[in-house]
Amino acid sequence: MKKTLVLTVNGERHELQVSADATLLRVLRDELGLYGTKRGCDTSACGCCTVHVDGNSVYACAVYALSVDGSAVTTIEGLGNGDRLDPLQDAFIRAGAVQCGYCTCGMIMSARELLAGTPKPDEEQIRHAIAGNLCRCTGYTKIVDAIKMAAGS
């Protein structure tokens, strides 16, 4: 029943045995203990589970792990450099973009993809880039501010 899955997660290679229907989210949380990737809905509609697969943001809850066998996955734990935060992480703190924080990691992963392709996004680009990430606490204002701050610095 179980199949071999090879993933490079945050630069580290893992070889795991997973069931056929395992999602990437389950593998990251339950097998690898990477709790930064959150489950908010498990039905690909909240964005809490956003991670990068080969540099592109995806809903980890809607990806069968085996279908991305061999890929490179980046989670929130893989951002920044050692003790140095990613500029987005730093900006989220400084802008007050974190309240309950449950959406935060997914939000930052979406923003990271945006800034990788569009280093100086305008407000509309930012808002559309995080349209797949729900936040119930902040009204998004300070999240948008934080992304602008990270892009500006």
Place this chain on the structure above:
Amino acid sequence: MGGADLIGKSVTRPDALDKVTGGRGYPVNVNLPGMLHGKLLRSPYAHARVRRIDTSEAQRLPGVKAILTARDVPQIPFCPVYFVPSDGETLIRDMLILGDHVRFAGQPVAAVAAISEAIAEAALALIDVDYEELPAVFDPEQAMADGAPQLHDGVARNIAKNPSFEFGDVEAGFAEADHIFEGVYQTQRVHTCYMEPRVCVIDCDRDGHFTVHSSMQHIFGLREKLAYALGIDESRVTVMKPPYIGGGFGGKLDMGYIEPLAALLSQKTRRPVRIEQTRYEDFICTTRNPIKMWLKTGVKADGTITARQAKSILDSGAHATHGAQVIMVHGLFGMTFPYRCPNKKWEGFTVYTNNIIGGGYRGYGAPQGCFAVESQIDEICEKLGLDPIEFRIRNALRKGDPHPFNPAWTLNSYGYEEALRRGAERIGWATRKPAGSSSGVRKRGIGVGTQGIWVSGCMGFPDIYEHTGAIVKLNRDGTADVATGTVDIGSGAITALSQIAAAELGIGVDKVRLVSASTDTVPFDAPTHASRVTYSSGLAIKAAAAEAKKRVFEIAAGLLEANPDDLEMIDAQVRVKGSPQSSLALTEVIRVAETPFIKDTLAGPRPSSPPQYKGTIMGSSSLAPPENPSPAAAMFAEVEVDTETGQVKVLRCVYAHDLGRLINPNGAEGQVEGGIQQGLGYALMENLVFDQDNGACLSADFLDYKMPTAVEMPRVIESIFVETNEPSGPFGAKSLSEQCVTVPAAAIAAAVYNAIGVRITELPITPERVLRALGKL
């Protein structure tokens, strides 16, 4: 910085770094060795009787460790609401952990614990339930009619509660009026949509003691309700306070089915049991109750309100839960208190239906009332040609008036008028055009909605807990540990509380740590709800910090040879007031207190300082706040309505709020912006809809339940904080959180009216409703 100048400064959340790098502290992450996973089997029928349940096949599935049905659980009727004592008179105890009478689609009938979620889920499919379907009723007015299916024994016409109030003489008031306005307003069922699912991990040890990890907003409430439903002593339950939880907004203010079931499954298996709700399961619990309101108001030609009469029918769903409390708060704060008017009468009905249960969503009955009352005021002003700002100010309460809730209290600080005027100026109220007068397909409008009277906690409510406590302990390194039962639900409570502790102690906010706690280690604390944390918990923390400071002064006075009353603490230095050269570092005082007091000297061992200086410096408190001062809020919205499609876009919001004293500006703005997201969703799109034949929820995921994303939110949200300095509050503070959710719907509805000249009296204001109102459908 350290001391009172910390108040009013934006400080970084202590937990932000942790949260942006992964956030390990959420209850969903709790993982205990040997943990089993629980799942609930839920009824597909809205009204049924369970004739028989056969679990034998499921029992045989490898990996299944325990199965519970109604037979296996205590049959103690309980009410899950946290902030009322379990045996409180106002509570309606009508729920069972598992029973044989199903009253809503999705009610659990059995629970399974297994070694994995997958196995537990597979086991559910093997449980065979024989249901006898019963006729169901989904409309509260139908439920009140003769011949409707009866949901609970002995509850005539399904009316769970029927409160009423009367002040003055409404008939005389209407007789005095020049104009009488009547309207009917309907609100919908919405969900708080916290992002972290409800989850618990419960471990029952060999002695039968339960240790509980849970995502709930109130550790003491959970201890009490769990013990009550299980029929055990409270001392057998320890609820751990999570470092933080992923949102609550009132949606985690009552025990769910999962906690007692996890506890019993753990008791049976002697292993920790974890149950995490799916998003579907979250959607079918703890919703904001729909309320239908009939409202009649009499006014004089000059705009003075002479009488108001109202009736509200609250759809409580299958059980009363919060419905019995919400109706009261709704009746008082939503329908009755705002505006001075001597003659008022209100009657409320909390009605059982076969819909899903309600909950304690932010605003707690006020958003529904605010929508009705403020919409009608807008209509009155329109018809009488009065300015909505001046009309409100004319009828508003004023500083110095008795508090409508408790005439023994006075509105000592009250900034309603200032909030309204400053907001009006900022939005450009003077440039507002007559309703429906803008040309073109896309029409713009401006509207206002206000809430004059609200709470800073629950002081004064019958049956509702409000006392709260804290322990402040100073460490040798000059830091302070603050322990409270207050759960940080994301609102920044811990930030404001740290600021209050630091300000009182006279140390930097970075020196304060809100430490871990459990029901075993801290004084009772009322829940994180009802806009109460800054005011109420703030007072308790301030008192505990003051006690610790008093002890610091006692010791320092001896060391400095001064009078304790002459000392002050600034920037972690104890100083003699007026002579700053005579000072001592706080760390030195703590050192004296903490170090062993015998010192080796040339003359042999000698005491270094007197024994009465020794001992950890700490303070504790457990107190109820003296009052319940009222904040006040006014929101202005500018909208654009597409008159061909009916779509409403909110372009700009100005939100003005009297919060007494601003503790943390950035945090306060965040509350407002987030509140407006919820309020905007309530106004325009959010709606839990149900199949009218079988009661199944049709919008139980985020693809169908629509809430605003970053794209639908206005590009401009401006917060104005009015500081009136409440004498009873910590550093003058009152409250903020809930009104930002309460007022937006009324403001947006009024703006829509101003744009198109047609009034929508039913939420949400969907494009289809707008188009119908415009006569285009």
Place this chain on the structure above:
Amino acid sequence: MALPELKEFCRPQSAAELSSVFETYADGALFVAGGTFVHGLEARGLLSGVQALVDLRRMGLDTVSADDRGWRVGATVNFTRLGKMPGIDAPAFGALRDALACPPPQIRNMATIGGSIAASVPFFDVPAALLALDAVVITGTGVASRELPLAGVYTGLFTNSLAPGEYISSVFVPRPAARTASAYLKLETNANDLALIGVAVRVTMDASRRISDPRVVLGGGLNATHIRSAAAEAVLKGATASEELFQRAAEAIGTEIKPMSDHRCSAEYRAAMGKVYVRRALQRAIDRLV
């Protein structure tokens, strides 16, 4: 989980391998491309009989090529890549650009052109745009291959004319005529919604604003499947572009639609919006030509 019968996750690399899976599992096998829709079905408990998931992403179906007849897009090309297809900036592809911009990035990065067609959901945006562009679907099985116009794929809500084991291998988008523009417009509640109404149009217009070869595609619950409105197209064909003409074209859809009523909106509202959106989409397309 919601795939209680699942036994296999297959990753065939050739048509032969793929057909052997179908020989084993027959109706129990289900294709997965990006998986975004399959997960939705799984979460709703609609895949209880599935025994094998057949991942198409290793079949080498992820290339885009162009010749003078048009573009051939491999079935597993995702929306993000499709949006970067050479030539997509042309006004003629406006509808495709509009539609591809609808889903959130997390979906665009996974959802494939083949999956979006095969799902047979009238609320999806990309198929509407592809219909307006006269896309042709090329399918394969282990043994044979066939071509069919996209319009011929759909047979009903969630159903299509693909045989069990028959998969979409690529989609051919013919090169549009000169002076052609297209547009797609969607009515949604929030930015992460399926279409309440989705309308794709295409027009070719000469210097005197005469329209030839128009396409009007209606989706989002105006019917059980995406449909082309022959009546609206007839109104437009050979006529001179004007607001009044677009209004008449919009009115013409009335006889062809069978709008749904559901918890999101009523049939009546959908019918009314279909008209508004046809008119607005036409205007949007024309604006791309001037």
